[in-house]
Amino acid sequence: MAKKMHDTPMLDQLESGPWPSFVTGLKREAATKDIMVDLLGQLETSYQTKKGYWKGGTVGVFGYGGGVIPRFTELKDENENPVFPDAAEFHTLRIQPPAGMHYDTATLRKFADIWDKYGSGLIGLHGQSGDIMMQGCSTANVQPAWEEINAMGFDMGGAGPALRTSMSCVGAARCEMSCYDEAKALRTVINANIDDMHRPALPYKFKFKFSGCPNDCVNSIQRSDMATIGTWRDNIQVNEQQARDYMNGHGMDKLVNDVISKCPTRAITLRNKADAVSGDSISTVAVDDQHVMQIENHDCVRCMHCLNVMPGALLPGKDKGVTILVGGKSVLKIGATMGTVVIPFMKMETEEDFEKLNELSRSIIDFFAENALEHERTGEMIDRIGLVNFLEGLDLDIDANMVTHPRANPYVRMDEWDEEVEKVSERKAAA
Amino acid sequence: MAELRAPDECGVPDPAPFMHPTLRKNYGKWVFHSHPKPGVLYHRAESGDEVWTVKFGTARQLDLYTIRLLCDLADKHADGHMRFTARSNVEFMVTTESKIDPLIKDLNSHGFPVGGTANSVSMIAHTQGFLHCDIPGTDASGVVKALMDELHDEFIKCEMPNRVKLSTSCCEINCGGQADIAIIMQHTKPPKINHDLVANVCERPSVVARCPVAAIRPALVNGKPSLEVDEKKCICCGACFPPCPPMQINDPEHSKIAIWVGGKNSNARSKPTFHKLVAAGLPNNAPRWPEVAAVVKNILAVYKADAQPWERMTDWIDRIGWPRFFEKTGLPFTKFHIDDWRGARTTLNASTHIRF
Structure with a gap:
């Protein structure tokens, strides 16, 4: 039995209603844990005053420089004593989940038992970077809790100016849109660079995210410094039975309004069977006895819309791989930036392919470490130095897929034009 | 050891x-x-x-x-x-x-709502808030609980034109991320500086470097080395607060909540987009934030009634145009909606494309 609960009239109002209540959960833990009784006390105070009361500090585990988020209370009485002493230390251990966030119940129960023993009983599944958040630990309990978690085969996540915990979508485990082994790519890149996660020494944070297709279910383009997004080069695959099933279920109106007219590049045409055109880059599928749907794959930008609307009838091609985009981040400091293309396509099938991805990742981290200013993200660095300097520093070939449109102003020095044209011609000849 | x-x-x-x-x-x-x-x-x-x-x-x-x-x-x-x-x-x-x-x-x-698939309003991506963040302007879990109670039906049914992703963030750093509708704390007053503490707590040059508009400079205040803010330049973003806690940006009264719409990370149909400001000045009204819920529910209702199947929030607005978005939702379009940050010129209407 824990000590007496504090009055929490504002938090109590979050116990009603149909959505699961975190307050009810916190109160269950408070029945046996003083740390949670006092956490509720401080949280209620925040609700009353609309102020936060945590400050950071330095708490860690032996051998690592990051991964623990220290929290010390700033809510003190006139003698500088914590108003809620049992929650005066409320640190979080960030733990990396299995790629794709799959669990068996034995593992989750072990986490629960460890947190019953050492922590507040509060586990966040998951943080915005994908960490298992073991929240509410005293300074003294951080090391022993960590040792038990580590013994389960789980490792600390990232915090501070470091490589951060990564995320991949469900992907190959349960999705027909998956264009590569996302979990393998994630583990290849993160585990090869784990030193940069555990010993923060970069200019600022660096995030990788891995999505299996352009639907980008883990939001890699906006939330990661280097996004690896699945795509394909050849024609969209078709399945006539599924296409006919779609037509039977939805009808011609839906096919025209929901699929064909929403294609962003007008790459899809509906034709009478007799008028069907042929060509190497055309995917053709009969939707009924009279009509075929034809996709000009050179015009298709792999946006995924038609595949999403007609699942199974249309599938990614066979020549799969990934597009790499660099520079995504949130607001600080120059405003949010989207990742932009630095490699339009690379294969991601063989061990050599994954090794190439690993080498690219390492080179980008190194370039970032050497060239970014303190507290500058990769996207900001590229904004400052220009994409071409970034590409040249990494020895990446320029490609017209990297721009929305070419330069629209003449303010550039171009006296090396002939040499550049020569380089491009040589590259073309070598390809 | x-x-x-x-x-x-x-x-x-x-x-x-x-x-x-x-x-x-x-x-x-x-x-x-x-x-x-x-x-x-x-x-x-x-x-x-x-x-x-x-x-x-x-x-x-x-x-x-x-x-x-x-x-x-x-x-x-x-x-x-x-x-x-x-x-x-x-x-x-x-x-x-x-x-x-x-x-x-x-x-x-056991009280678990089944849903969140396809054309539903899914669970709100959110941050730590008062529970664990060192710089929160509001709570996270509480805002989400209050809103998901209101949106429960939209989670368990799938009646939206397309999927709807929501996020909340307790400050402008926006850890909750881009979303069809994002609910984000917006500070409206410059930081209040405790000059007694700055010299001991803050690495002053890095705080100066952190400001996006170069509004912070070193200063001697009451004989102590401190920092001062050019309040005319200050955009109240709060970037100085994490490296320098004595520069308190959170204000129980003046830190308000803003609503942003039309963010999308998927490449489906249109290219990925960032969300755009549509409403601001909403009170940080714990524990149920009714004013925020009212604006969010109104936007969702208009979108639900007006968008075509498969149109995400941004696709829908792209079709009907921003003037009609403001007209249909009844939200006021103000001078603050016109961007003046870098790259702002690309957000202006350089055409006669106007819907009447």
Whole structure:
């Protein structure tokens, strides 16, 4: 039995209603844990005053420089004593989940038992970077809790100016849109660079995210410094039975309004069977006895819309791989930036392919470490130095897929034009 | 120190041993999916193996009773496995269709809402807030609980034109991320500086460097080295607060909540987009934030009634135009909606494309 609960009239109002209540959960833990009784006390105070009361500090585990988020209370009485002493230390251990966030119940129960023993009983599944958040630990309990978690085969996540915990979508485990082994790519890149996660020494944070297709279910383009997004080069695959099933279920109106007219590049045409055109880059599928749907794959930008609307009838091609985009981040400091293309396509099938991805990742981290200013993200660095300097520093070939449109102003020095044209011609000849 | 154990730098665990056996067996070999009903997904593999996924919402911040309850339910219904989505929903996989309804019944009886699939309003991506953040302007879990209570029906039904992703953030750093509708704390007053503490707590040059508009400069205040803010230049972003806590940006009265719409990370149809400001000045009204809920529900209702099937929020606005978005939602369009940050010129209407 824990000590007496504090009055929490504002938090109590979050116990009603149909959505699961975190307050009810916190109160269950408070029945046996003083740390949670006092956490509720401080949280209620925040609700009353609309102020936060945590400050950071330095708490860690032996051998690592990051991964623990220290929290010390700033809510003190006139003698500088914590108003809620049992929650005066409320640190979080960030733990990396299995790629794709799959669990068996034995593992989750072990986490629960460890947190019953050492922590507040509060586990966040998951943080915005994908960490298992073991929240509410005293300074003294951080090391022993960590040792038990580590013994389960789980490792600390990232915090501070470091490589951060990564995320991949469900992907190959349960999705027909998956264009590569996302979990393998994630583990290849993160585990090869784990030193940069555990010993923060970069200019600022660096995030990788891995999505299996352009639907980008883990939001890699906006939330990661280097996004690896699945795509394909050849024609969209078709399945006539599924296409006919779609037509039977939805009808011609839906096919025209929901699929064909929403294609962003007008790459899809509906034709009478007799008028069907042929060509190497055309995917053709009969939707009924009279009509075929034809996709000009050179015009298709792999946006995924038609595949999403007609699942199974249309599938990614066979020549799969990934597009790499660099520079995504949130607001600080120059405003949010989207990742932009630095490699339009690379294969991601063989061990050599994954090794190439690993080498690219390492080179980008190194370039970032050497060239970014303190507290500058990769996207900001590229904004400052220009994409071409970034590409040249990494020895990446320029490609017209990297721009929305070419330069629209003449303010550039171009006296090396002939040499550049020569380089491009040589590259073309070598390809 | 001898007893301290050196860490095993094992990195990210291989998901295979944790994965539901049918997913593991058919890894990379899926060919079809459908959406039999709200909260349920059907997937078929090349081998003919079938799996039904039942998705449901959680509080994200989970107590041990809830985690153990989830384990009991997964052992009973779903072969002892589960996975979590990026929006803190849980997915149980079953391999027999007849297992779906008893599972849903059991989940509902324990208060877990089943839904969040396809054209639903899914769980709100959110941050830590008062519970664990060192710089929060508001709470996170509380805002989300209050809003999801209001949006419960839209989570368990799938009646939206397309999926709707929401996020909340407790300051302008926007850890909650881009979303169809994002609810973000917006400070409206410059930081209040405790000059007694700055010299001891803050590394002044890095605080100066942190300001996006160069409004901070070193200064001697009351004989002590401190920092001062050019309040005319200050955009109240709060970037100085994390490296220098004596520059308090949070203001119980003047820190307000803003609503942004039209963010999308998927490439489907249009290219990915950032969300745009539509409303601001809403009070930070704990514990249920009714003013925020009213604006969000209004936008959702207008979108639901007006958008075509498969149009995300941004696709819909792209079709009807921003003037009609403001007209239909009744939200005022003000001078603050006109961007003046870098690149702002590309956001102006350089055409005669005007809808009447």
